Amino acid sequence: MRVAEISLPAIRHNLRRIREVTNGANVIAVVKAGGYGHGARIAAEAALAGGATMIATADLDEALALRDAGIEGPILCWLFGVGTDFGAAVDAGIEIGVSHAQQLEAVAAAARKRGATATVQFKIDTGLSRNGAAPEEWEALFARGAELQAEGVLRVRGIFSHLANAGDEQDRAQAAQLDRAVGMLRAAGIDPELIHLAASAATFRSPHLHYNTVRVGVTVYGLSPYADRTSAQLGLVPAMTLRSEIVALRGVPAGTGVSYGFNHVCEVATTLALVPMGYADGLPRALNGSGAWVTVAGEPRPIVGRIGMDQFIVDVGPLAGRIELGTPVILFGDPELGHPAVEIWSGLMRTINYEIVAGIGPRVHRLASEGGEL
Numbered sequence: 001m002r003v004a005e006i007s008l009p010a011i012r013h014n015l016r017r018i019r020e021v022t023n024g025a026n027v028i029a030v031v032k033a034g035g036y037g038h039g040a041r042i043a044a045e046a047a048l049a050g051g052a053t054m055i056a057t058a059d060l061d062e063a064l065a066l067r068d069a070g071i072e073g074p075i076l077c078w079l080f081g082v083g084t085d086f087g088a089a090v091d092a093g094i095e096i097g098v099s100h101a102q103q104l105e106a107v108a109a110a111a112r113k114r115g116a117t118a119t120v121q122f123k124i125d126t127g128l129s130r131n132g133a134a135p136e137e138w139e140a141l142f143a144r145g146a147e148l149q150a151e152g153v154l155r156v157r158g159i160f161s162h163l164a165n166a167g168d169e170q171d172r173a174q175a176a177q178l179d180r181a182v183g184m185l186r187a188a189g190i191d192p193e194l195i196h197l198a199a200s201a202a203t204f205r206s207p208h209l210h211y212n213t214v215r216v217g218v219t220v221y222g223l224s225p226y227a228d229r230t231s232a233q234l235g236l237v238p239a240m241t242l243r244s245e246i247v248a249l250r251g252v253p254a255g256t257g258v259s260y261g262f263n264h265v266c267e268v269a270t271t272l273a274l275v276p277m278g279y280a281d282g283l284p285r286a287l288n289g290s291g292a293w294v295t296v297a298g299e300p301r302p303i304v305g306r307i308g309m310d311q312f313i314v315d316v317g318p319l320a321g322r323i324e325l326g327t328p329v330i331l332f333g334d335p336e337l338g339h340p341a342v343e344i345w346s347g348l349m350r351t352i353n354y355e356i357v358a359g360i361g362p363r364v365h366r367l368a369s370e371g372g373e374l
Contacts, residue, residue, distance in 0.1 A: 001276050002364045003243050006038050008046045009370065010239040010334075014222050015050025017235045018214070022203060025210050026194060027051065028076065030217035031066070032058040037282070037357040038221055038240055039366035041069040046368075047220055048073050056215060060089055060096075067092045078123050079131060086110040090118045095157060097123040099131045101141055104148070111153040120145070121158035121194065122185070126177035128164045138181055142188040149190065158194030159185055160215065165201055175209055201225040204234055222334075223342065223353045230343075232336055240342075240357055241333035242364070245326050246296070248274035249316075258313055259305025263289060266304075270317030273301075275329050278310040282360040283331070290348040295330040295339050297322050332356075 018027055029052035030036075035043030044055045044066055054074040057063045063077040077089075078097025087110040089096055098104045098120045111118035122141065125132035133141050148154040161178050163171055178197050185192060196213035198206060203214045204225070218224075222238040224231045231238055250272050258264040258272065266272075273296065279285040288306045295301070297319050304315045316323055333339035346353045 001245055001247065002281055003367050004038070004360055004364050005241040005243060005367045005369050006042050006046075007237070007239045007241070007369055007371065008042070008049075010222050010237040011038075011043060011046035011220060012050035014220055014236050014239070015047050015052055018203060018216055018219060019051045020235075021207075022210055022214050023207070026053040026196075026213040028054040028056050028196065028213060028215040029220045030056045030199075030215060031220075032056070032062060032217070033358045034062075036217060036221050036354065037360040039368070040066060041071065042366060042368045043220065044071050044073075052220075053213075054095075060084065060086075060094065063094045064088055064092055067094070076121060078121075086118070087114065090114055090116050093119070095119045095121060097121050097160070098141075098145075099123045099133055100137065101144060104141065104144060104154075108148045108151075108153045112151075117152060117155055119155045119157050121160055121192075122156065122181075124159065124161050124178070124181050126161040126174040126181070126197075127170065128162050128174075130162070132161060135177065135181075138184050139188075142185045142190065145185075146188045146190055156185075156190045156192065158196065158213070159192045160194070160196040160213075163197060163199060163202055163209075168206075171202065171206060171209060178211075199225075218354050221357065223357070230335075230341075237336075238334045238342065240360075241339065242331040242360065243333075244275045244277045244329050244331065246273045246314075246316075246323060246329060247276050247325065249323070249325065250274075251320075259308065261306060263306060264304045266315070268317070270315055271320050272304070273314045273316045273323070273327075273329070274311055275314060276311050277331070277364075278308045278312060280309045280361055281364050282356070283307050283312065284345070284349050284356075287345065287348060292345060292348055293340060297327060298338065300340070 029047035031040045031043045056076040058079040063075045076095040086107045123132045194213045195211040198209040198214045200219040202209045222236040256266045292303045293300045330339045332342045335341040
């Protein structure tokens, strides 16, 4: 009764589109946070089938879970707790994004203990001020990386950073910093196979930032990273359709209060439909009274009253006679098919589409679908 239907054809199409705009660059598909709420394994398999050359997560546990689920391609991860044991990563062939000297030594120690070679990429900070080696650390970090590579316990495969998306001038400044770091890395005796800076926004707007690799997240799932361009305008197809069903119908007279606090009162006699999804499933409670709507029997209908933990109410009065228990309710999906766009929700909440899809809760079943081949 709570389903996020994930279109595999849409994800494959989106990867083909990304490859088209990057003109042959390597494409790293980011499936962190459960594939932005779509299901990490589902997303990874479809992305690889669509032409992704690597999968990436934030956390090591996410990467290891993908290996356990049978994902065999290259996987990169880059966010670790203090004192992380990298042994499992080495055993599973996970590529490790190293942000500082302590991590580098820990990875090398894990590889040395196993008589193995760990693959790493240097993650550097070029202006975002988050994780990543600071500029004053680069020379020593790269020199030590070269020593460990010569020892045979490490292979340094790449170097990457992340944009602050603070405007073109800042993007160019960060690219200049990355260029400087690449020069320093080469001077240390390491020629990186992969260099990446562009995420989804720069991938579609800034070809000069592609280097030889891009690292894309939200566009894998067919969502736009911009406020001023839609998915369709980018040639992308939203992969998630969030749906439920009507589980109760009730005719009510004018003046009937709806849900907690009666902050909605029916102005006329109408029919109310109960839908079994709530804020525990990722529906923002603050959508109450915002004008949010869903589609029922192909028609847009308003959410009324406060959203509860497990359920919400839709005014379906004009649809009487066309609906019944079990009639599907589409919360958001592909607007080209007449469904609400997730951006309607994020706009009402003054947030980004990423937050909405990544917040869909674990009670919602992720259903991989081959329907609608593109």
